[in-house]
Amino acid sequence: MKKVIASVLSVAMVAALAAGCTTTETTAPVQTTADNGNGGETETTAEVAPTDETEETMPQYGTGSEVINLWSFTNEIPNMVAKYIELNPDFGTKYTVKCTIIATDGGAYQTAIDSALAAGGDSAPDMYAAEAAFILKYSQGDMCQYAATYKDLGIDVDTKTKEAQIAPYTIDIGSRNGEIVALGYQATGGAMIYRASIAKDVFGTDDPAEIEKIVGAGSGNWDKYWEAAAKLKEKGYVVVSGADDMWNVCEKSATQAWLNGDQVVIAPEREAYLDIAKKLKDEGLSNDTGSWSEAWYADMADSNVFCFFGPAWLINYVMIGNCGGTAAGEGSYGDWRVCTPPVGFFWGGTWVLANKDTKVKEGVAEIIEWITLDTSDTGLQYLWANDLMGNGAKDTVASGVVMNKSDGSLPFCGGQNIFPAFIGGNANATGKAMTQYDESINGYFKDAATQYANGEIDRDAAIAQFTENVQSQFAF
Numbered sequence: 001m002k003k004v005i006a007s008v009l010s011v012a013m014v015a016a017l018a019a020g021c022t023t024t025e026t027t028a029p030v031q032t033t034a035d036n037g038n039g040g041e042t043e044t045t046a047e048v049a050p051t052d053e054t055e056e057t058m059p060q061y062g063t064g065s066e067v068i069n070l071w072s073f074t075n076e077i078p079n080m081v082a083k084y085i086e087l088n089p090d091f092g093t094k095y096t097v098k099c100t101i102i103a104t105d106g107g108a109y110q111t112a113i114d115s116a117l118a119a120g121g122d123s124a125p126d127m128y129a130a131e132a133a134f135i136l137k138y139s140q141g142d143m144c145q146y147a148a149t150y151k152d153l154g155i156d157v158d159t160k161t162k163e164a165q166i167a168p169y170t171i172d173i174g175s176r177n178g179e180i181v182a183l184g185y186q187a188t189g190g191a192m193i194y195r196a197s198i199a200k201d202v203f204g205t206d207d208p209a210e211i212e213k214i215v216g217a218g219s220g221n222w223d224k225y226w227e228a229a230a231k232l233k234e235k236g237y238v239v240v241s242g243a244d245d246m247w248n249v250c251e252k253s254a255t256q257a258w259l260n261g262d263q264v265v266i267a268p269e270r271e272a273y274l275d276i277a278k279k280l281k282d283e284g285l286s287n288d289t290g291s292w293s294e295a296w297y298a299d300m301a302d303s304n305v306f307c308f309f310g311p312a313w314l315i316n317y318v319m320i321g322n323c324g325g326t327a328a329g330e331g332s333y334g335d336w337r338v339c340t341p342p343v344g345f346f347w348g349g350t351w352v353l354a355n356k357d358t359k360v361k362e363g364v365a366e367i368i369e370w371i372t373l374d375t376s377d378t379g380l381q382y383l384w385a386n387d388l389m390g391n392g393a394k395d396t397v398a399s400g401v402v403m404n405k406s407d408g409s410l411p412f413c414g415g416q417n418i419f420p421a422f423i424g425g426n427a428n429a430t431g432k433a434m435t436q437y438d439e440s441i442n443g444y445f446k447d448a449a450t451q452y453a454n455g456e457i458d459r460d461a462a463i464a465q466f467t468e469n470v471q472s473q474f475a476f
Contacts, residue, residue: 060097061081064093066363069127078097081097084367091366164398164399166183171431185384186348187311187422188346189425190310190345191339191425195335203231219342237305239306241300243453244289251269255430266466301323309345323412338422382405382406
C-alpha cells in the first residue's frame with residue numbers, strides 16, 4: 001500500500017455510528033472476541049483509583065424516602081454526592097442515594113451496567129458514569145437509547161453550557177443527535193509539560209511564552225518541535241521519554257474517526273504516528289520507554305527528558321508522585337512548566353448520564369447540574385479546581401468560567417498558574433473523531449506502529465497488518 005495522507009480501507013457499513021442511536025438494535029460491528037490480544041488499552045482517567053476491589057460496593061447517602069440509584073466505577077462521584085448533601089441537607093432529607101461501585105477491570109462495570117439498564121425496574125441506575133474509553137457506547141453507541149437528554153431532565157442545558165463556557169470537546173462526546181446526554185466535570189485537554197532547567201540550558205529561556213514559539217505551539221504540526229528536538233539532542237537530552245508520550249496527541253487530535261460508514265479510515269493525524277515513532281527510534285530522540293512502565297516513571301525524576309504531554313491529572317496524580325522529591329531541589333520537583341502543545345488533544349475524563357426511565361428525574365437533574373454546570377463557588381467544579389473536595393490536587397475542570405476564576409498555581413511547576421495553558425488545551429481539543437470501538441482499534445494501530453519503528457515490518461506492512469487485525473476482530 002502506498003503512503004497516502006489518509007489511508008482509506010473498505011469494509012461493510014457501520015450504520016449505527018453514522019446515523020446515531022434510535023433503537024435497541026444495531027448494525028454496528030459486533031466484536032467477536034473478548035480481548036484483542038494486541039495491546040488494546042484502557043484509557044487512564046483523572047480519577048485516583050479509590051479501591052482495589054473488583055466486587056460491587058454499596059455506600060449510600062441521605063435518609064429520604066425517594067431513592068436514587070447511582071452507578072460508578074470509582075468512589076469519585078459518590079463522594080461528590082456526599083458533599084452535595086453536606087452543602088444541601090434538605091436534599092438528603094428528601095432523597096437516599098444508593099451507590100453501586102464496580103471496578104472497570106475486565107469490563108466488569110460495563111457488563112453489569114448494561115444488564116441493569118436493559119432489565120430496568122427499581123434496581124436500574126437512575127444516573128451513571130462512563131469514562132473516556134467507553135463513553136461513546138453510552139452517549140452515541142450501542143447503549144445510548146437508555147440515556148435521557150439533559151433537556152428532558154429539565155436542565156436549560158443550551159444556556160448553561162454557554163454561560164459556563166463548557167469545553168466543546170466534552171459536549172461533542174456527550175451529545176446524541178445534537179442533544180446533550182452526558183457532560184463531565186473534569187477537563188482533560190492536554191498541554192506540553194517541560195523541564196525548565198533543560199529549556200534554559202538548550203534554549204536560553206524557560207518562559208512558557210517563549211517555549212511555545214520554539215516548539216510551534218498551536219501550529220497543528222510538528223515542524224518546529226522536531227527542530228527543538230534536534231537542538232536538545234545536541235546537548236545530550238531527549239525530547240520525550242518514549243513514543244507513547246506522543247500517541248495520545250496523535251490519536252486524540254484526529255479529524256476523522258477510525259470508522260466512517262462502510263470504510264475504515266486512518267486519519268492523517270493518526271497515520272503521522274507511524275513516522276513519529278520511527279523518527280524517535282531511528283534518531284535517538286527518546287529513551288524508548290513505554291507509558292506506565294517503571295522506566296517511564298523514572299524519567300519523570302531528574303532525567304534527560306525534556307517534556308511529557310498530558311492533562312493536569314498527569315501532573316497531579318502521576319508526575320508529582322514519581323518526580324523524586326517533595327520540595328524544590330529534590331528530584332525534578334519545582335522544575336516543570338506548562339505550555340500549549342503544537343497539536344491540541346485530550347486524554348481521559350468521566351461523563352455523567354441519567355436513565356431516561358428514572359422516576360426521580362428532579363433529584364437526578366439537581367445533582368447532575370451541580371456536578372457539570374454550576375459555576376458558583378459552591379459548585380462541584382469550583383471545589384474540584386481549588387482542591388476543596390479532598391481530591392488532593394488543583395485539577396482542571398470543564399467550565400472555562402470556573403477555570404478563569406480559580407488559582408492553578410503549583411509548587412511542582414515552580415509556582416506557575418497552570419490553568420491558562422489548560423484552558424487553551426481544552427479549547428483546542430476535539431471529540432468528533434471517536435467511535436465506541438476505539439479502545440480495541442487503538443491497540444492494533446499502536447502495535448503495528450511499534451513493529452514498524454523497531455524495523456520488524458515496513459510502513460505498508462504495518463498499515464496492512466492493522467487493517468487485517470481490525471477486520472478479523474469485528475464481524476461486519
